[in-house]
Amino acid sequence: MILVTGGAGYIGSHTNKALNKAGYETIVLDNLSKGHEDFVKWGEFVNSDFGNYDELKKLFSSYDIEGVLHFAAFSSVAESVDHPAMYLKNNYKNTLTLLKVMREFNVSNFILSSTAAVYGNPEFTPITENHPLKPINPYGQSKLLVEKALEREKNKGDFNYVSLRYFNAAGADFDLEIGESHNPETHLIPLILDAAIGKRENISIFGIDYDTEDGTCIRDYIHVNDLADAHIKSYEYLINNNESNIFNLGNGQGFSVKNVIDQCRDITKMEIPVKNAPRREGDPAVLIADFNKINKTLGWEPKYDLNDIIESAWNWHKKINSD
Numbered sequence: 001m002i003l004v005t006g007g008a009g010y011i012g013s014h015t016n017k018a019l020n021k022a023g024y025e026t027i028v029l030d031n032l033s034k035g036h037e038d039f040v041k042w043g044e045f046v047n048s049d050f051g052n053y054d055e056l057k058k059l060f061s062s063y064d065i066e067g068v069l070h071f072a073a074f075s076s077v078a079e080s081v082d083h084p085a086m087y088l089k090n091n092y093k094n095t096l097t098l099l100k101v102m103r104e105f106n107v108s109n110f111i112l113s114s115t116a117a118v119y120g121n122p123e124f125t126p127i128t129e130n131h132p133l134k135p136i137n138p139y140g141q142s143k144l145l146v147e148k149a150l151e152r153e154k155n156k157g158d159f160n161y162v163s164l165r166y167f168n169a170a171g172a173d174f175d176l177e178i179g180e181s182h183n184p185e186t187h188l189i190p191l192i193l194d195a196a197i198g199k200r201e202n203i204s205i206f207g208i209d210y211d212t213e214d215g216t217c218i219r220d221y222i223h224v225n226d227l228a229d230a231h232i233k234s235y236e237y238l239i240n241n242n243e244s245n246i247f248n249l250g251n252g253q254g255f256s257v258k259n260v261i262d263q264c265r266d267i268t269k270m271e272i273p274v275k276n277a278p279r280r281e282g283d284p285a286v287l288i289a290d291f292n293k294i295n296k297t298l299g300w301e302p303k304y305d306l307n308d309i310i311e312s313a314w315n316w317h318k319k320i321n322s323d
Contacts, residue, residue, distance in 0.1 A: 006072030008035025018228035051094025067109030080139035091142035126290035137282030167250035172316035179316030207279035223304035250289025
């Protein structure tokens with residue numbers, strides 16, 4: 001059985017669905033601080049905190065857990081800047097508790113939902129896995145601390161991990177059973193779609209003076225189902241090869257904020273008003289992935305492009321706002 005921490009959240013729920021479709025049995029651990037219980041439509045559900053040592057011991061005693069896919073982290077750059085201690089505790093210290101219990105129960109396979117934020121301001125693009133690690137916000141710092149903890153754990157023996165450094169996860173399940181739903185919403189595409197349906201007056205562009213072609217930030221967007229597929233391939237790699245690794249997950253293409261807004265306009269056929277706003281602290285100008293390593297090692301490549309991402313997100317958005 002695979003333990004999916006944070007499996008009621010956005011990426012965790014899509015991966016949990018994919019795992020079950022692939023024939024794996026899962027147990028989802030989530031305290032619902034960010035997740036949604038109705039997103040846990042597959043596997044078993046335990047409402048608890050992954051940083052609670054006693055609860056974790058009960059869980060590992062009750063189930064034959066063979067591996068852990070760890071999604072239970074706070075992930076907003078802006079929130080991390082405002083509340084760095086909260087990010088350190090939840091993302092790093094609580095993960096140490098999880099690793100301690102895994103060690104006690106001889107569970108040796110771990111996949112981390114990591115982030116491109118560990119790289120900080122890119123010294124070159126596309127970004128490879130050997131790019132210097134210089135996070136510029138507490139979110140990225142907390143994930144880098146976890147990666148270092150995983151390396152320490154591996155060096156003790158009888159433990160292997162894959163760290164998946166996501167670029168910008170986006171899109172929704174094509175069956176519309178689950179999708180992206182944060183409160184408050186912080187991700188660009190759902191915010192744009194909120195403006196498209198009139199749920200918000202406009203979409204703010206945070207900074208129009210970056211050193212990019214149109215002055216707005218450039219990001220690499222990857223469909224959440226492509227992320228889910230990479231997790232399954234990574235888990236099978238751990239089981240079959242018994243070795244650790246780190247991979248970037250992205251599309252290898254960069255789109256500016258204005259590019260994304262324009263494509264949302266094309267798909268939704270809506271005006272989508274915009275408002276220029278000051279830069280946000282902790283936002284690099286350009287983040288684009290080089291995913292050659294995971295492609296060569298696991299045979300993974302993204303199946304979906306930005307058009308697929310926005311169309312699936314738009315269909316999900318219409319569904320949840322019409323119910």
